[in-house]
Amino acid sequence: MHIAIVGNIGAGKTTLSNKLAHHFNWEVFLEDVDDNPYLKDFYDDMPRWAFHLQVYFLNSRFRQTQQIKTLQQTNRGIIQDRTIYEDAHIFAANLSQSGLMSERDYQNYLGLFNSMISMVDPPDLLLYLRADLPKLVQQIERRGRGYENNIKIDYLKHLNEHYEEWIASYNLGKLLIVDVNNLDYVNNPEDLSVVIDKINSTLFGLF
Numbered sequence: 001m002h003i004a005i006v007g008n009i010g011a012g013k014t015t016l017s018n019k020l021a022h023h024f025n026w027e028v029f030l031e032d033v034d035d036n037p038y039l040k041d042f043y044d045d046m047p048r049w050a051f052h053l054q055v056y057f058l059n060s061r062f063r064q065t066q067q068i069k070t071l072q073q074t075n076r077g078i079i080q081d082r083t084i085y086e087d088a089h090i091f092a093a094n095l096s097q098s099g100l101m102s103e104r105d106y107q108n109y110l111g112l113f114n115s116m117i118s119m120v121d122p123p124d125l126l127l128y129l130r131a132d133l134p135k136l137v138q139q140i141e142r143r144g145r146g147y148e149n150n151i152k153i154d155y156l157k158h159l160n161e162h163y164e165e166w167i168a169s170y171n172l173g174k175l176l177i178v179d180v181n182n183l184d185y186v187n188n189p190e191d192l193s194v195v196i197d198k199i200n201s202t203l204f205g206l207f
C-alpha cells in the first residue's frame, strides 16, 4: 500500500505524513529540503535558479520513486510526502507560465520528465490537502524557514490554482481530498482521527 500526500507549500503534508506513518507503522518518505543546494538561492532569484532547482527535485524525486518500488516488493506500507507529478504539473508549469523559466528550459525539463515518468508507479491513494491562502501563510510562518519569508502571496495563489486544475483531472488511481482549513491534527487527536477514517473508508470501504 502506497499513500502519497500532496498539496501546496505549508498545507501540512510533512506533519501528516509523519503522523500517518506512526499510526499505520509504515515507512515514510520525506522531501529533500534541508540538504537541497538550490532552494535558498531559488527564493532569492527565481529566474536564475528555476531550471537548476527543477532538475535537482526531479532527480531526487525519481530516485525516491525507485526506492519506493523496491520497498513495495516487501509489502511494506508507504507514506510519501509530495510526488514527482507536482514538480512538473504544479511547480515547473507555474514557473513557465509566470515567465520565470524560459521556454527552452521548460521544454528541456519536460523532455526529461516525460522520459522518467513511464518508470514511475502511481500511488494507491493520492491524498490532496486543500488549504486556502490564510492557512498556508499562517503555517509557513509557524514553520519559520528563513528563506520562505520571500514567498509572495501571488506565488501561493498560482500554485493553488495549478493544484485545483491538476486534481480535477487526476485519474491515475484513488483520490481523497481533505480540506484542512479547519483541521488541526497537530493539537487535536480527533482531527487526525477524521483524516484516518476518511483514508480507511476510501481505501478499504470501512466506516
Ligand SMILES: Nc1ncnc2c1ncn2[C@@H]1O[C@H](COP(=O)(O)OP(=O)(O)O)[C@@H](O)[C@H]1O
Residues within 6 Å of the ligand: 007, 008, 009, 010, 011, 012, 013, 014, 015, 016, 139, 140, 142, 143, 180, 183, 184, 185, 186, 187
Ligand atoms: N492541520 C494543521 N493545523 C495546525 N498546524 C498545522 C497543521 N498542519 C501543519 N501544521 C503546522 O504547520 C507548519 C507547516 O506544516 P508542514 O507539515 O511542514 O507543511 P508542508 O509539509 O505541507 O509544507 C508546521 O509548523 C506544522 O506543525
Ligand SMILES: Nc1ncnc2c1ncn2[C@H]1C[C@H](O)[C@@H](COP(=O)(O)O)O1
Residues within 6 Å of the ligand: 007, 008, 009, 010, 011, 013, 014, 031, 033, 039, 053, 054, 057, 082, 086, 087, 088, 091, 092, 148
Ligand atoms: N518542484 C519544486 N519547485 C519549486 N519549489 C519546490 C518544488 N518542490 C518543493 N519545493 C519547495 C517548496 C518549499 O519551499 C520546499 C518544501 O516543500 P513543502 O511543501 O514545504 O514540503 O520546497
